[in-house]
Amino acid sequence: xxxxxxxxxxxxxxxxxxYGYDDHFHExxxxxxxxxxxxxxxxxxxxxxxxxxxxxxxxxxxxxxxxMMSLVFRMQLGFPEESxxxxxxxxxxxxxxxxxxxxxxxxxxxxxxTIHGTVIVFFVLTAGLSGTFSNLLIPLQVGARDMASPxxxxxxxxxxxxxxxxxxxxxxxxxxxxxGGWTAYPPLSALExxxxxxxxxxxxxxxxxxxxxxxxxxxxxNYVTTVLNLRTKGMTMWRxxxxxWAFFITAILGILSFPVLVSAFFLLMCDRALQTSFxxxxxxIGGQALEHVGGSPILYxxxxxxxxxxxxxxxILPAMGIVSEVLSVHARKPIFxxxxxxxxxxxxxxxxxxxxAHHMFMSGxxxxxxxxxxxxxxxxxVPSAVKVFNWIATLYGGNIRFNAxxxxxxxxxxxxxxxxxxxxxxxxxxxxxxMHDTYFVVAHxxxxxxVAAFFGxxxxxxxxxxxxxxxxxxxxxxxxxxxxxxxxxxAVFWPMxxxxxxxxxxxxxxxxxxxNFSHFANINKFxxxxxxxxxxxxxxxxxxxxxSIFKGKKVTSRNPWGANTLxxxxxxxxxxxxxxxxxPAVQRWAYDYGKDGKEFIPQIVPLADGEKDNGDH
Amino acid sequence: xxxxxFNNGPKTQTKNKIHPQKFALWIACASxxxxxxxxxxxxxxxxxxxxxxxxxxxxxxxxxAGLIVATSLxxxxxxxxxxxxxxxxxxSLLVAGSLMGVAFVVLQYEAWMVMTNNGIYMTGNPAGSFxxxxxxxxxxxxxxxxxxxxxxxxxxxxxxxxxxPQRIHRLDLTVTYWHFVGVLWLYLIFFLVLNS
Numbered sequence: 108x109x110x111x112x113x114x115x116x117x118x119x120x121x122x123x124x125x126y127g128y129d130d131h132f133h134e135x136x137x138x139x140x141x142x143x144x145x146x147x148x149x150x151x152x153x154x155x156x157x158x159x160x161x162x163x164x165x166x167x168x169x170x171x172x173x174x175m176m177s178l179v180f181r182m183q184l185g186f187p188e189e190s191x192x193x194x195x196x197x198x199x200x201x202x203x204x205x206x207x208x209x210x211x212x213x214x215x216x217x218x219x220x221t222i223h224g225t226v227i228v229f230f231v232l233t234a235g236l237s238g239t240f241s242n243l244l245i246p247l248q249v250g251a252r253d254m255a256s257p258x259x260x261x262x263x264x265x266x267x268x269x270x271x272x273x274x275x276x277x278x279x280x281x282x283x284x285x286x287g288g289w290t291a292y293p294p295l296s297a298l299e300x301x302x303x304x305x306x307x308x309x310x311x312x313x314x315x316x317x318x319x320x321x322x323x324x325x326x327x328x329n330y331v332t333t334v335l336n337l338r339t340k341g342m343t344m345w346r347x348x349x350x351x352w353a354f355f356i357t358a359i360l361g362i363l364s365f366p367v368l369v370s371a372f373f374l375l376m377c378d379r380a381l382q383t384s385f386x387x388x389x390x391x392i393g394g395q396a397l398e399h400v401g402g403s404p405i406l407y408x409x410x411x412x413x414x415x416x417x418x419x420x421x422x423i424l425p426a427m428g429i430v431s432e433v434l435s436v437h438a439r440k441p442i443f444x445x446x447x448x449x450x451x452x453x454x455x456x457x458x459x460x461x462x463x464a465h466h467m468f469m470s471g472x473x474x475x476x477x478x479x480x481x482x483x484x485x486x487x488x489v490p491s492a493v494k495v496f497n498w499i500a501t502l503y504g505g506n507i508r509f510n511a512x513x514x515x516x517x518x519x520x521x522x523x524x525x526x527x528x529x530x531x532x533x534x535x536x537x538x539x540x541x542m543h544d545t546y547f548v549v550a551h552x553x554x555x556x557x558v559a560a561f562f563g564x565x566x567x568x569x570x571x572x573x574x575x576x577x578x579x580x581x582x583x584x585x586x587x588x589x590x591x592x593x594x595x596x597x598a599v600f601w602p603m604x605x606x607x608x609x610x611x612x613x614x615x616x617x618x619x620x621x622x623n624f625s626h627f628a629n630i631n632k633f634x635x636x637x638x639x640x641x642x643x644x645x646x647x648x649x650x651x652x653x654x655s656i657f658k659g660k661k662v663t664s665r666n667p668w669g670a671n672t673l674x675x676x677x678x679x680x681x682x683x684x685x686x687x688x689x690x691p692a693v694q695r696w697a698y699d700y701g702k703d704g705k706e707f708i709p710q711i712v713p714l715a716d717g718e719k720d721n722g723d724h
Numbered sequence: 725x726x727x728x729x730f731n732n733g734p735k736t737q738t739k740n741k742i743h744p745q746k747f748a749l750w751i752a753c754a755s756x757x758x759x760x761x762x763x764x765x766x767x768x769x770x771x772x773x774x775x776x777x778x779x780x781x782x783x784x785x786x787x788x789a790g791l792i793v794a795t796s797l798x799x800x801x802x803x804x805x806x807x808x809x810x811x812x813x814x815x816s817l818l819v820a821g822s823l824m825g826v827a828f829v830v831l832q833y834e835a836w837m838v839m840t841n842n843g844i845y846m847t848g849n850p851a852g853s854f855x856x857x858x859x860x861x862x863x864x865x866x867x868x869x870x871x872x873x874x875x876x877x878x879x880x881x882x883x884x885x886x887x888x889p890q891r892i893h894r895l896d897l898t899v900t901y902w903h904f905v906g907v908l909w910l911y912l913i914f915f916l917v918l919n920s
Contacts, residue, residue, distance in 0.1 A: 255744045328751045336744040366755045370762030374857065381846055383853040385770070401775045401850055406766055413762070 122711045127689030128340045153257035159243035166235015169226045176223040185635025213616045214303045217286035224289030232560045234267045237425040241330050241354040247674035250339025252684045255332040259325045266322035270315045277311035285312035293386040293404045297378045320365045330358035341693035348697040353428025356456045364417035371410035412463035420459045426563020430516040433566045436670045437513035438505030441698035444497040451490035468536040469543040477536040484534035511585025512570035519562040526555025547607025550600045558596045577680045578659030584651040595641035602630045671709045695720045753904045767854045777849035784835035792906040795824040799899045811885045822873045872898045
């Protein structure tokens with residue numbers, strides 16, 4: 108936890124005063140209405156920094172929920188013979204008791220798997236990750252007083268909250284929450300008779316996600332408008348930190364892909380409520396022929412994955428942006444290949460829209476059409492490899508500070524490589540014939556977009572905690588958290604590759620009747636135990652987080668990491684409007700580390716005579 | 725939209741002349757377009773799969789395309805009149821435009837009735853369901869525009885006859901959204917004709 112500050116506080120103030128831009132913000136006195144009472148400060152806040160904290164803590168709540176669900180179904184998979192009677196006080200009727208032995212109800216197992224996926228993908232890694240850091244960092248790093256629309260920003264959080272409340276309530280339905288998988292394919296999602304959770308559970312699931320999309324769109328419109336319209340003087344696009352580039356492109360992806368999900372949900376709701384046949388063809392259920400004719404369930408899959416694939420980049424791009432920034436700051440080196448990093452973000456974002464059918468190789472898509480999707484899927488490896496190369500090159504020869512933030516960033520790179528390589532297997536439609544719907548897929552996406560995105564999020568939390576709460580998180584606990592999670596996460600997901608290659612299918616409740624999978628019982632036990640250990644370490648993180656909010660070591664200088672970006676020029680506890688006086692003007696790009704014999708040169712420091720800005724052409 | 729929604733004006737030093745609010749409106753329009761891209765591409769894919777009922781669209785859909793274009797023109801001239809301080813013209817055109825907007829929704833409903841009378845129902849072959857859904861979701865967006873127009877009417881008749889940049893801006897946003905839903909209907913009707 109180095110606290111190196113070569114730029115004195117007064118010097119920062121002088122630079123802002125001399126070169127900054129006076130927008131007469133504090134003469135309007137409209138900041139009072141933002142933080143004048145407990146409710147406007149902490150609940151219906153319109154301040155982007157408070158909204159970021161709301162997103163983060165709500166995301167953490169859902170992270171714990173999703174993780175606990177995974178523990179229950181991992182118990183089932185690792186120890187299918189053990190009694191689950193001890194869970195009866197929590198799960199109630201979903202634990203059936205016979206001869207004093209408690210068994211997890213299979214339909215609830217499927218509900219757990221479904222809700223685990225839904226909440227981790229949407230509530231934790233979309234809202235909790237890009238919601239938190241886009242809100243916190245976009246205004247601070249582009250030099251704006253707040254988001255373009257603080258009101259819409261507040262609504263964005265509260266729509267997310269509402270979505271969460273509805274999803275949470277659906278857990279308590281007597282028929283249980285939706286249980287047809289997080290992708291909600293029809294007919295399981297379209298017919299009430301299909302499963303217990305397909306009735307009220309599915310209705311609430313859909314309503315919850317529609318509110319969630321509203322939240323994402325309100326947030327995204329704000330992020331894009333803020334980045335394009337409210338950058339401070341001198342902040343050209345090529346001087347933006349990579350965090351902002353990542354959040355900006357993420358927001359565009361969300362704006363373009365989530366509405367398509369809404370169109371799919373709308374057609375699905377028509378099928379459910381108005382007896383239309385968009386996704387339902389001639390179908391028998393429970394021995395009864397339904398009147399639906401001529402629909403196509405594959406159509407839903409196309410619409411769903413047109414969102415679904417960009418969604419995985421909506422999750423990973425913010426993590427990539429955070430990692431780029433954190434690695435550069437803590438390696439005390441400029442990010443290697445800044446422009447290549449930006450272009451690779453753009454390339455990944457573009458490609459993400461034309462690869463969706465690689466999720467559908469085995470659902471009846473024409474193999475000749477699959478070829479097209481295979482090629483573009485594999486091309487994504489190119490910009491991804493550029494990014495990995497640049498992160499490693501940034502670290503190479505750096506004067507690296509190994510702290511929780513930088514370790515999680517390095518861990519991110521490790522996870523992204525491991526998970527990315529298995530993506531090359533799965534991107535081939537021929538290999539997918541063998542691998543589809545096995546634990547190989549589970550291992551792939553959990554490592555590359557689950558664990559990796561969590562690592563990016565942890566790196567961001569440890570790095571910007573001082574900006575959020577004016578205190579540090581405990582470094583020792585942070586390192587224990589990192590090493591335990593790194594080893595534990597690999598212990599959980601690495602063995603799943605072997606299960607998958609042996610053909611063990613995902614989503615199965617039990618493998619009792621499959622003699623050829625019985626010798627994997629011990630691997631499954633091992634995975635479950637590792638998952639419990641990893642969960643315990645996340646509890647440690649949460650304790651560290653909340654303890655540090657109140658009792659952490661206080662931040663004593665504005666720029667504790669010696670970073671260049673604008674958020675570290677604000678007061679330690681920045682009020683509404685972020686800067687007490689003028690808005691700082693930007694003179695250079697964000698990555699002048701180790702230049703001209705100086706350890707770092709903040710963006711507000713003017714270029715010396717004859718000095719060339721590395722960000723400009 | 726009211727004045728407090730976007731309280732940070734554009735910085736003078738950015739060359740971008742567009743108001744952040746208007747820019748945000750365009751992004752919102754882009755996301756609405758993406759939803760209709762979802763519907764119409766689903767239409768194309770489903771139609772290509774066969775078992776598709778061919779039927780004639782009600783003529784009212786085409787008349788309505790003309791009506792919504794006329795509405796846009798009337799509202800545009802209302803905005804111009806307001807900017808020039810011609811309040812009588814501004815208010816009368818705003819009232820006329822709003823009534824035409826209401827008429828659009830009513831006539832879309834009549835068009836659905838025509839379809840139902842011809843035996844094309846919401847249920848049954850998806851060819852019909854798609855037309856109902858696409859025109860229905862579009863009508864919902866028109867209703868959103870009517871809410872904005874109602875707010876504009878309230879402003880027009882409750883505020884004093886005074887031209888301010890803020891009021892020009894608000895009216896501009898409302899009218900821009902109307903142009904958008906109009907163009908959207910032109911695209912949809914063009915699409916439906918092309919695919920039937």
